[in-house]
Amino acid sequence: MSNRSKQITKKVGMPPGTILHVGLHRSEKAKIKMLCYRGDNWVENEFDQVNELIKQRDTEEICWIHISGIHVIDVIENIGATFHIHSLILEDIVNTNQRPKIEDNKEYLYIVIKMIHCYDNKKVEFEQLSLIVGHNYVLSFQENENDTFDQIRDRIKSTTGKIRTKGSDYLAYALLDCVVDHYYIALEYLGEKIETLEDKIMLDPKPQVLKEIHTLKNEMLFVRKAVWPLREIINALARGDSLLFKEDTLIYIRDVYDHMIQVIDTIEMYRDMVTGMLDIYLSNVSFKLNEVMKVLTIIATIFIPLTFIVGLYGMNFKYMPELEWEWGYPAILLIMAVISGCMIIFFRRKKWI
Amino acid sequence: MSNRSKQITKKVGMPPGTILHVGLHRSEKAKIKMLCYRGDNWVENEFDQVNELIKQRDTEEICWIHISGIHVIDVIENIGATFHIHSLILEDIVNTNQRPKIEDNKEYLYIVIKMIHCYDNKKVEFEQLSLIVGHNYVLSFQENENDTFDQIRDRIKSTTGKIRTKGSDYLAYALLDCVVDHYYIALEYLGEKIETLEDKIMLDPKPQVLKEIHTLKNEMLFVRKAVWPLREIINALARGDSLLFKEDTLIYIRDVYDHMIQVIDTIEMYRDMVTGMLDIYLSNVSFKLNEVMKVLTIIATIFIPLTFIVGLYGMNFKYMPELEWEWGYPAILLIMAVISGCMIIFFRRKKWI
Amino acid sequence: MSNRSKQITKKVGMPPGTILHVGLHRSEKAKIKMLCYRGDNWVENEFDQVNELIKQRDTEEICWIHISGIHVIDVIENIGATFHIHSLILEDIVNTNQRPKIEDNKEYLYIVIKMIHCYDNKKVEFEQLSLIVGHNYVLSFQENENDTFDQIRDRIKSTTGKIRTKGSDYLAYALLDCVVDHYYIALEYLGEKIETLEDKIMLDPKPQVLKEIHTLKNEMLFVRKAVWPLREIINALARGDSLLFKEDTLIYIRDVYDHMIQVIDTIEMYRDMVTGMLDIYLSNVSFKLNEVMKVLTIIATIFIPLTFIVGLYGMNFKYMPELEWEWGYPAILLIMAVISGCMIIFFRRKKWI
Amino acid sequence: MSNRSKQITKKVGMPPGTILHVGLHRSEKAKIKMLCYRGDNWVENEFDQVNELIKQRDTEEICWIHISGIHVIDVIENIGATFHIHSLILEDIVNTNQRPKIEDNKEYLYIVIKMIHCYDNKKVEFEQLSLIVGHNYVLSFQENENDTFDQIRDRIKSTTGKIRTKGSDYLAYALLDCVVDHYYIALEYLGEKIETLEDKIMLDPKPQVLKEIHTLKNEMLFVRKAVWPLREIINALARGDSLLFKEDTLIYIRDVYDHMIQVIDTIEMYRDMVTGMLDIYLSNVSFKLNEVMKVLTIIATIFIPLTFIVGLYGMNFKYMPELEWEWGYPAILLIMAVISGCMIIFFRRKKWI
């Protein structure tokens, strides 16, 4: 958390449009994957730098250019120059602490969203994905070089999918849909964690569990912060605010919107459930205290009077007639048994035993 | 919860419009019940598959086609082809994790809602119902093959009901009304559970009760999540957004809307009451602890000084004049009685006894 | 609560417009009070059934027809037929679980509100009042036969009030105003209960008090649920949505609206206060526990070391030189006094005494 | 609180426009202060009753008529007759339980607000101020006869202030500004109380403090209830809804509006702070309990085993070899010292000491 803000404070006072990478370096160098298609044809290329193929691409085709490794500033700047992208937007692309947002620049649409990864079901990780959707191209920017979008690449290359018959707006939809689908994996992970914690709470409520609840709650705060603004973005698309998105793509966008709402609903429900778990935890702790106290009270309450009695006859007074009686000892044993019995009946009544 | 999300994650990365069933299989095979009526006539049929009767139905009649067993994909696809339904909507019909929603497709209206069943007053169960309302037909899709809508079927067949004189919009209303009416049964079930728990809390607050409160709270969260979006759907209908719903049906829709508001109000009130129960539970637990501590304190506080005194005269010092006194023993007994009396008066004052 | 829902579930699956009474029977039979007036004249009648006098009333006069005993279905149906009231509205009139609402039917206005009675300051009770406001008549329906509206009747009959110079809208206002005025009595009752409980909490916090707080809280939930929707209703009237309410009546409606806002503000404030009481209760309970523990700790901490010392010199070792000393016993008494003194000083410092 | 509602219930069932004083009598008799000014001239008069001077005032001048003692109904009625004020508004003026509101009557503007007094920094007190702002007059009504507005009177009489060059809207602004300025005094009082309580909580958390927090919280609820609606009123004025307020006065009204927002912000912040104090109080109480328990546990845990050991060698068995050993007594003392040492080390580790 403070790491992140430290990186931001590096930028304090810089003039606007300064393209400075903010975030972790997660890939060695930049990689550009370019996939152009129209009707039955498609061509795929991969470069390390912006080159002539990109600059002189066939404007009749739809081109998807995916850049990973956004910390390599000069690649980003070259792409920006090629596609006439505003320097403020380039600045946002390389600053990975953006809040998800959409900006309509007439020429192109700029969308920032957060991808959520759950590597090995250990931890939720966030990665910023920037999309530039133009009339006949889509640029996608991320830091990591992972395989999230391979499925979409395969669908484009395969003959069956209808993606090749559609425009750049449909490709942008496919990317958004893929990101939102991955949110369900994060939800699954959170849901399982809730179940595990619920069991732990009932069986063994110790501070460790509380800390896990706290961590889970904070994780949800972060997921929520990443997901919530997306609703507004996709809603703006679904309303047809942008001319780049054609009428027949909007129905797909609305489908993504429905998924978003469901994701948000589920997160809110999970938050309510986690809050409820905290109550149960606290109550279990105090119930256990109660039980401990009961045992102490029962033992102490039975034996303290008895100990007094035996102490009484341990006194060394010269004139204590009971001590001389032949049946004194058995009598005192009997009296103590009666006292214990009364105590136990009293506790039974109080429902402590 | 994680079950559900696991099933959803099966779908991650699939192209849109992939018709894949998500949910539990609750019926062996698909069953299609077709009931067509106009004025005085009605015909009822039942098939396993989409056949010519459906394809060549009389377009003058209102046809209600009820499909149970939505996991049988090819039936759904055939129905979709017959009624020209968009593949995204077919995808939603078989995916039983939809959030309740309404979609107006000009040709037809697509409505998803959740039915709530309370079998044997044991547990609340949810089932997705999809409605496609066309100009002269209503399609309804669910997984289970239960008798929820038999009453409506009977009303259509009987001579008295006016349903046969109305259009497909009135039939859709009747189905919605029936679903919302069943919500009251769920409310009744929840209301009874609240009453039972309130009694248990006052009589015997143990962690088991807390767990039941927690389960009830989560059940309410799920009911709320299922019911809440319906309000918006029925409101959209009541506003007359859709041309398929005629003016004189809207008054009935508004009636359903009033019921919805009442259901939601009641759920919100129940939630407040359950939250209040938690406070009472916790407070009762701490009050019991208090009582336990009082008993311990009273017993210990009275006997600890006495035990000290008897210990005092159990010492073996050679020169202890009191031990030689003839009235030493009775005197010490008297002193101890006085001390006990003072203690008891002190506790009375503190209102501990 | 479950009583209520049970009665509603009776209705599940019935066709709309089925006029079925839902609620408690609180009066033996139906009673119709008819009061017609114009300018200086007024006539009052009372029947058991709808008769010709009602059917052929003078349309130049304003007629107020008050029906008590809405469980007598045929009276309601006759009234409905006479005044051409929609069957759905008749259904709502006899179903006493309606949420307060307003419906504008062009011909007439249908208003449902909740009256709140506080018989003997014991409990808050709710009763549904339905109003049908037509061009020259007002129908009012309730189950009980009580004297709430006698004041209005008197004002109509007396020469001084201006009510006789006004139309049916002013009469409807007078009835609404009377109902809202009675809310203040409920507020007074709740306010007094809060004061009583505040005293009890400070003096003697026991679970009984907690239960009373809980009951009060639930009562407020019910009052709130009954009152809250009224705000919207009266606001709709005050905005002049309905043509039946003339311009010069609106100022009176706005007056009622102000009262409503005040009632709602007060209820919200009471809720905050009751929530605060719960905190105080819980804190008082834990403070008392604290006090109990302090007494125990002080007594135990002083005497446990002393008891150890006297036990020490109660040992039967052969070679214990102290036992032989002449001043052994006084010395040990002195040592114990010093220890006790130190303890007491320690507790003083800790501010436990 | 119940006092207030009792007074309101006096009015239940009365016809609208009944002018009945509701509230405390705080002044002996009514007093009318009339101050008329135009350009360089001003005249001030004081009466007990409405007289010809008021009725035949110069309509070219701005007249400010301040009435204190609103429980004197006939004065109010005379004023109402002179200025043609609607009876419902007169009713509101004398009913001191109004919620702050604004009503635009074309001829004049009616504003009700609450003044907050803090006499001697002891308690917050509320007083209702009603303003009637006409074209060339301002009527102000309050119960008390205090000196709140003397500053404005002085500014009118002095030559420097520009108030004499402005219209009745500016005078109304000056009065509102004066009332809002006094809210800061109440805020100061509340802020000081919060500081005092924060100190008390850290030093000595006893139930008395809790009660003070509770009282403070309730006081804030009342202040909030009085202040909150004012925001809407002044906003309505600032928007220029009323034609009586000229364009060049609106900038002053917006200034008051800014103050209002600040007052409300501060109250909300204070509420958050008081809620935080409650948490601290409760936590301090439980921390103190913890400390008490630690002392008890340390003392008891050290001495209970030792007491057992000394009891062991106090047994009167005939054959107990240790008792005969010459070094038995010192050995046992040593053993007990070792046990105590271990205990203390254990507690050190647990960080209890």
Added chain:
Amino acid sequence: MSNRSKQITKKVGMPPGTILHVGLHRSEKAKIKMLCYRGDNWVENEFDQVNELIKQRDTEEICWIHISGIHVIDVIENIGATFHIHSLILEDIVNTNQRPKIEDNKEYLYIVIKMIHCYDNKKVEFEQLSLIVGHNYVLSFQENENDTFDQIRDRIKSTTGKIRTKGSDYLAYALLDCVVDHYYIALEYLGEKIETLEDKIMLDPKPQVLKEIHTLKNEMLFVRKAVWPLREIINALARGDSLLFKEDTLIYIRDVYDHMIQVIDTIEMYRDMVTGMLDIYLSNVSFKLNEVMKVLTIIATIFIPLTFIVGLYGMNFKYMPELEWEWGYPAILLIMAVISGCMIIFFRRKKWI
């Protein structure tokens, strides 16, 4: 807090437009820094008083006049006279308790915002910055004479920045951007404090930590109060409400707006996290109590019965056969060992050990 309100109450009753400094004096005397630029030229001057240079500045140039030391009223008044600024605005400039706001006066735009400083990472401090943005000038007012804006001054003077090619609106943007950038430093400070406290809570939950949480919470309340209104201000600018801000500057303003949203989101998230910390603190405290109680209970429960037994055989009855048995002592030792063993097994089962 009360300091602040005390200063405000000084102003109660003063006529509007009275220019009275409210706040701390933090600089000796006023200092005016004037920086005028156009295209390639720039001139910088520094005065103590308003002089001819300011009055006769070149209207073709953009002039940035920065005044520090707003407690020097006559400087402010002279500036006000030179630039024809309304007296109410001058009053707001010197009153440092303003809520952030924007006022559009056609001639110029008046903006008040709060700067947040974190000197030495010790404490958050607030300072009011007032901006007057005219057609060709920007006036900025603050009390302190610090170096916050030196970066902007450098960018103006350097040849590279494009700021010199832009108008006064861009300069205003640069100042706002600089202030918002400094908010990240405050966020970083708060984030680090949260991390530190989280560690402290897990390791050593004592009231001191609670107090720190409380302080942190209050600090966040103040930051939030300072930052929240800024959102509305920048939104108003971004919407293009003011004609002074040209179309091509709006994209920069929207950039600042995104930062604002992010700052607010982060503060809200921090608040949720701090609230979570409080729960953990309280729970840790009660867990520790639990642990303490367990140790006490285990020790007491094992030794109390044993102490009773040894007391039993310390009685001085004449006829106690066991005392005479040769193996009595070892037997009793064995019995006590068995009892202890049972106890320990019992505790193991209860999972107390």
